[in-house]
Amino acid sequence: MPTLDDIRQAARELDGRIHRTPMLTSSALNERFGAELVLKAELFQKTGSFKVRGLLTKLLRLTAEERGRGVITVSAGNAAGALSWAARDAGVPATVVMAKTAVPAKIDAARGYGATVELVEGDLIAEYERIRDERKLTGVHPFDDEDVITGHGSLGLEVLDERPDLETVLVPVGGGGLISGVALAVKLVKPGIRVIGIEPEQADVVSRSLAAGAPQKLPTARSIADGLAAPVCGTRNFPLIQEYVDDVVRVSEESLLEATRLVMSRTKLAVEPAAAAPFAALLSGLKTQCPTAVVLSGGNLDVAKLML
């Protein structure tokens, strides 16, 4: 398990390579929910999501031999963009395995950073393992990895550094990568803080894993919050979530759409639906102790679906 020193070290390594994203407030949203919310605008992060934190940390810790073979990951989209960007920067060839149904902008982003994009159907993880082994590439799991968790923890340090008075942090949940790192970091700094995860009802693998007491796997996971539609909960993420996350709540597809529109219209931030998930929970009645940080995890919206 990463220590606070490990996370601080990762934060130092990331410093200057990625953005320290702003923490913003919206009086309209505060009024709407009767709450004091602080928005960690990670949609302004390099590559448009928090994913670079963990994936760049991982890449920096690979051996020269591992890098020399080239790296590969599997992703709904944001991890693909993040690894492709980090690899390009480091001169490492990258391959990313994505679903044919991935958001086109996310596919284009990975290609734009020079990665080899493999679009597959069916079991993404099986395809990823097959290609990784066939091509002798260095596998980088998008979330079930200790270095990735450590890197994501840097976000937790930043929010508490800027707002030590925070009582709660709301974090969107896919396979558990972001929340395991953030929860670990903030609880090590401030044990009394509450961390609440939000995941789609249609992709609720972390809720199911917590209920079962062990990481579960879903046959399918589809959500308009494509970034949260992980079919598995990471084995390294799960014990951290068990220990450090206070609650994980599930939200409907309707509330995710309403939340995306609400955040966009009130803040003028182009959040992707995954980032609006905490607001879907607030719209559904979640009460939270304030000040509350809300992690706006990314902004890689499917703009082709923006009809005007």
Added chain:
Amino acid sequence: MPTLDDIRQAARELDGRIHRTPMLTSSALNERFGAELVLKAELFQKTGSFKVRGLLTKLLRLTAEERGRGVITVSAGNAAGALSWAARDAGVPATVVMAKTAVPAKIDAARGYGATVELVEGDLIAEYERIRDERKLTGVHPFDDEDVITGHGSLGLEVLDERPDLETVLVPVGGGGLISGVALAVKLVKPGIRVIGIEPEQADVVSRSLAAGAPQKLPTARSIADGLAAPVCGTRNFPLIQEYVDDVVRVSEESLLEATRLVMSRTKLAVEPAAAAPFAALLSGLKTQCPTAVVLSGGNLDVAKLML
């Protein structure tokens, strides 16, 4: 004609009542266009657009008698929200005349600020004049007004104050309110600066007015950039545009849609299509001397059309 002192006085009156919006940069957009662009993020302004600058200035300059009667304006949407907000703040009753086809979020915003909203069909300006006279309200023209122009000029002062090295300012154009104020302000401060307006081909009343040498009126003006679909060029705006605007270019509906998607995907700012108009021009080949300020005029997007 407003003087530089008039505009500075308006800016002082606005100070503390509205936001000084940030000027942002996007390395992705700079690379895309081979340009140094500075984005004046007026979508973060109170009520989500620049309109409060002029309309609050106007409201502050009305007599007690004029305010006591209540105010009325006519608007594609953003002026309605701006006047409603300013009037609520000042305890003045507001009526706004809007088209039945206006963006629902803009109608809701005016209602949310407590205004009486009159949704009409046909000739908006005729309906506005009829209701104004019947109810003995104080008419506030959304752009053809010297105080409104003076207030909008404050935006020009801000961009040059922050970036005195600017060579060009790109401004979306509807009826000419914003660009007349901004052009006047920046040219009075820095005569050598270039000001270029951008208007939709389908709502090109300012281009037609310049060609004709007098303010023109269009039978219809419809554009996905609803904020720019003014059917008339203001009589007070026109001479300022003639004197201080270097060029007005026209952009297609397709380029407006592409520009909106481009700006949103690269900057994660939820711009409305009017605000993306300068990028429609850049996409269509406009060359500009840099550094160039781009006025992102508003963010009141029709989020109901955001399908996910």
